[in-house]
Amino acid sequence: MGSIICLMGKSSTGKDTIYKRLLEDNPYSLKRIVPYTTRPIRIGEEEGVEYHFTDETGYLALQAGGKIIEARAYHTYHGIWRYFTVDDGQITEEDHYLIIGTLEAYAQMKRYFGREKMIPLLIELDDGVRLQRALDRERSQQNPRYEEMCRRFLADSEDFAEGKIREAGIDRRFVNDDLDRCLEEIKCYLGERL
Numbered sequence: 001m002g003s004i005i006c007l008m009g010k011s012s013t014g015k016d017t018i019y020k021r022l023l024e025d026n027p028y029s030l031k032r033i034v035p036y037t038t039r040p041i042r043i044g045e046e047e048g049v050e051y052h053f054t055d056e057t058g059y060l061a062l063q064a065g066g067k068i069i070e071a072r073a074y075h076t077y078h079g080i081w082r083y084f085t086v087d088d089g090q091i092t093e094e095d096h097y098l099i100i101g102t103l104e105a106y107a108q109m110k111r112y113f114g115r116e117k118m119i120p121l122l123i124e125l126d127d128g129v130r131l132q133r134a135l136d137r138e139r140s141q142q143n144p145r146y147e148e149m150c151r152r153f154l155a156d157s158e159d160f161a162e163g164k165i166r167e168a169g170i171d172r173r174f175v176n177d178d179l180d181r182c183l184e185e186i187k188c189y190l191g192e193r194l
Contacts, residue, residue: 001117002096003194005030006106009123010156012133014176015100016050018123021183022098028194033090033099036062039081043141052086062086070101070108074155077147085109096194102159103168115169119193121186122165122173129177 007022009015023030036052038059047053054062059082062068071084085105091097101109110118134153138144172189176182 001091001093001113003119004033004091004097004099004109004113004117005119005121005190006099006101006109007121007123008101008103008106008160009125009176010127010130010160011152012130012137013123013125014133014179014182015123017179018121018176018183018186019098019100021179022186025183027187028096028190030098031090031095033085033097035083035085035099035101037081037083039076039083040078051083056080056082059084069112070105072102072104074152077151078145103164103170104159107168119190120168120170120172121189122170123176123182124173125176 007015007019023032034048034050034052036054036059038053038055041047041051041053045051059071062084063071067087069085069087071082073080073082083102083105085099085101099105106118106120131153134149138146138149174182174185174189
């Protein structure tokens, strides 16, 4: 198997945009790993593109079948939302892959696939800019979930605490205050690793 590049960062750091741009201008022939979630689909999302959308029953069936590679559960203002990666045939031996995850997901995937197969990409951005981006995105939804937006923003401080970043073994970070520059830095980094 090739490498799995795990794109991580606090909410609204631009992970989705970076993910899409890396796949558009794809000098490393990266393949997508589409994760699963039990959260409701947002406006503009499509089944099988950003996520495979399922429910708790679907999650439990995959878990019972031993198909879960990594999983996280978030106690939101709207109930438990799960995000998880499934051994569903997407990952083959010969390709390199790109996935969006969290530090927790990265740690679980390292245990599953081995440290040598994983490449972490930690994206950072000023908290004020992130908060404005999150608010703008939430306003565009048919049913804005401001409470959940705030919960996620606050939880990021704990989820991406410096100690957890060190514990995950991440020693390189990419600041997304200029998208084109950030992408060039990421491409150079991947060029050294792939």
